[in-house]
Structures are given as structure tokens and as C-alpha cells.
Amino acid sequence: MASDEQLKASHILIKHEGSRRKASWKDPDGRVISATTRDAAVAQLTDLREKIVAGQARFDEIASRYSDCSSAKRGGDLGRFGRGQMQKPFEDATIALRVGEISGIVDTDSGVHIIMRTG
Numbered sequence: 001m002a003s004d005e006q007l008k009a010s011h012i013l014i015k016h017e018g019s020r021r022k023a024s025w026k027d028p029d030g031r032v033i034s035a036t037t038r039d040a041a042v043a044q045l046t047d048l049r050e051k052i053v054a055g056q057a058r059f060d061e062i063a064s065r066y067s068d069c070s071s072a073k074r075g076g077d078l079g080r081f082g083r084g085q086m087q088k089p090f091e092d093a094t095i096a097l098r099v100g101e102i103s104g105i106v107d108t109d110s111g112v113h114i115i116m117r118t119g
Contacts, residue, residue, distance in 0.1 A: 005083075008119025009094045010076035012048060012062060013069040015111035016041040024068035033068065041112045042105055049114050052102065059102070059116050068111060080119070090115065 015024055015033040022030035048066060051057040060075025071078050083091065087108040097103055097117035106113045 006080040006119075007082070007091075007094050007117070008080050009078050009097075009115050009117050010059060010063060011069065011071070011078060011090075011113045011115045012045065012059070012067045012076055013111050013113050014041040014045045014066070015068040019111040020109045025070055025072065026068065038107075038112065045105060045112050045114055049102065049104075076116070077118070 014036075015022065015027075016036045016038045017034055018038055019033060022033045024030075024033065027033050044066075048057075048062050052059050052062055060077075063076025064072050066072075067076055069076070078086075085091075086094070087110065089106055089108050090113065093103045093106040093113075094115055094117055097115065099117050099119060101117055103113070103115040106115060
């Protein structure tokens with residue numbers, strides 16, 4: 001990837017007790033997030049990913065309902081970003097995907113994600 005190349009991706013973020021910010025648009029007080037273990041977050045995200053991959057649900061619909069990121073209101077769309085703009089594990093996972101592919105579970109300081117590369 002060239003240093004000026006832009007990536008485009010959508011994601012679904014599930015926060016947990018280890019997340020650096022324990023609040024989200026759907027849990028402003030962070031009560032649910034603080035009580036969620038990483039394992040529980042991974043289990044929920046794995047289940048959601050399976051539904052998407054099986055064609056039972058659309059990525060953007062799942063993101064809108066379940067993602068702890070404010071990008072949920074855009075179906076998880078993060079728009080375009082370049083190197084160094086996202087946390088390293090997120091960036092590395094996005095680069096490794098082909099357009100249209102969905103990642104496995106990706107851990108960052110924000111929580112656990114699945115990423116769909118869109119550009």
C-alpha cells in the first residue's frame with residue numbers, strides 16, 4: 001500500500017470491560033459495556049458475523065443496530081482513511097482484506113471489531 005493510498009471500510013465494534021472508553025451512543029453511562037467481558041463481546045460479534053456471511057443479515061443493518069461506534073448511524077461506514085489514522089491492528093486487518101471481504105475478530109484498545117473493506 002502506497003503511503004498516500006486511502007482505505008475505505010465499515011466496521012462493527014463491540015466494546016467490553018477492557019475498552020478504553022466505556023460508553024457509546026447506545027450505552028451512554030457504560031453500564032452494559034463495563035459488565036461485558038471480552039469473551040462475551042467476541043461471542044456476540046462472532047454470532048453477528050456468521051449471520052452476515054450466511055446472508056441472513058446485511059452488514060450495514062447489523063452495524064446500525066449493534067455497533068458501539070458512532071459510525072453505526074452510517075451502517076458502520078468509516079469513510080476513507082490513510083495510514084496512521086486508525087489503531088494499528090485495525091489498519092493492518094483492513095489492508096489484509098480484499099474489497100468486499102469481512103475480517104475475523106480484530107482487537108484494539110476500543111474493543112473488538114469485524115471489518116468489511118469497501119474500497
